Amino acid sequence: MLRDVADGHRTTGIELSAPLAAFMRLRRENDLLVAALARDHGLHAPDFRAVAFVRFTPGVTPRGLAEHLALSLSATTAVVDRLVAAGYVLRSPNPDDGRSFRLAVTTAGAEAVEDAIELYTAAFEEVVPADRRDEVAATFVDIADALAAAAAERTPPTHA
Structure with a gap:
């Protein structure tokens, strides 16, 4: 392939x-x-990615989720609303900022993410020898860092 x-x-x-x-x-x-x-799990891919990020980012706010998804805050609010209505995410007042919320996954959200973890873990165990997993992980981190640096160097678009 x-x-x-x-x-x-x-x-x-x-x-x-x-x-x-x-x-x-x-x-x-x-x-x-x-x-x-x-x-x-009855979701769309961007919503599933949001559930996964919330699962691995305790106390994340909608703004933090918006930054991760590269969406506007209003678009992210719609995602959060769908996930709350579907029973995958909980929204609670942010004790550090009375105007925002903190997000957490429900049991259903955690189970959905666990399904993904099991599939990814099985794929890595099948393909990457145990003695090379640290090396592969380091390579992924290096590539991610290089891509992040390249993105940071790009000029953000200006909107008229």
């Missing part, structure tokens, strides 16, 4: 390195898995 991704881009005149082609395939397969997990 990696060759298919790289070959497909060669036909368009775009040369991809093997790591970039592999990364693109990984992203696509991950997106498909997240969509399937979300469907299994």
Whole structure:
């Protein structure tokens, strides 16, 4: 399949390195898995990602979730409203700021995220030898850091 991704881009005149082609395939397969997990729990993929972030970020506010999802605060409020109505997230007053809320997952939200953790864990255990997991994790962190740095260097769009 990696060759298919790289070959497909060669036909368009775009040369991809093997790591970039592999990364693109990984992203696509991950997106498909997240969509399937979300469907299994009656959610849309962006909502599932929100539940996962809330699960791993205790006390996160809607603003923090908006930053993570790269959505406006109003769009994130709609996501939170859907997740609260569906029983995946709880909203409670923020004791540090009376104007905002803190978010937490419900039991249903935690179970949905646990399903994902089990699938990802099984995939890593199947493919990555135990003695290389730290190395693979460090590589993922390095790539994430490089992508974050590249994003930070981009000029944010200005809206008229």
